[in-house]
Amino acid sequence: MKKNFIFALGFSSLLLVACGKKADSTTTASADSVATAQVENATDNATSKMAENAATQETAQEYDLVLNYDKADLHESIKIKKIDEKTIRYEVYLSSGECPETTISGTATLKEGDAESDEDAEGNAYFVDEYTDDKAQPCSVSLRIGSEEKPIKGRFQLYTCHHFACGESYDSQVMTASK
Known part of the structure; x- marks a missing residue:
């Protein structure tokens, strides 16, 4: 015992x-x-x-480019992996006091057509390549990524949203590359 x-x-x-x-x-x-x-x-x-x-x-x-925006209770990011000249794999992240934490990922294709540009918070214009994913859920995704200047800037737009707490669309802030 x-x-x-x-x-x-x-x-x-x-x-x-x-x-x-x-x-x-x-x-x-x-x-x-x-x-x-x-x-x-x-x-x-x-x-x-x-x-x-x-x-x-x-x-x-696994990502070639990471863009971030962090201010107070608003956190946004885009992660991008280039697949070929016209296709990227992406992950979009959003967390704010107004919207629930959301991550949307998928494959987006380069939108053909005329040259596009955006403005940063200081009013400086920059050329962008626009990629879209109309099959993403709960929202379709548009990614506008700076094509020439360093550091690379970009933003995303969520549109045609279904059952999304932030409404039918959402426009991100301009983000800057961290990688």
Whole structure:
């Protein structure tokens, strides 16, 4: 009975000796099993942490361009990965006091036609390439990304929204590249 109490606590055979008990082969095997299980558990935890860190780094590296706007309770971002000359993969993020946290992602295509331009907060004009995704949900997405100046600027517009707490459309602030 006394030996079982010490097993339950997971102590090694050294503790049995310290308590004045002689460790037999069954006690030593059980204690070794507990120690082995603890080492395996620590190894699994370390491997899991390394996988999480690698996934975070991979997410940051999977986009060619990241644009951000952060002010008070308004946080907006666009992440872009160029697929080819006319197609991008994107992720749009919005969080504000007026709208619930929203992430929309998909594939957008370059809108053909005349040259487009936008203005930043200081009134400086810049040329943009406009990409659209009319299949995104809950809103269609338009991305207007600066095509010439550094740092790259851009913005997004959500339109034709269905069941979206911010209404039928939303225009982002002008964002600046952080990557």
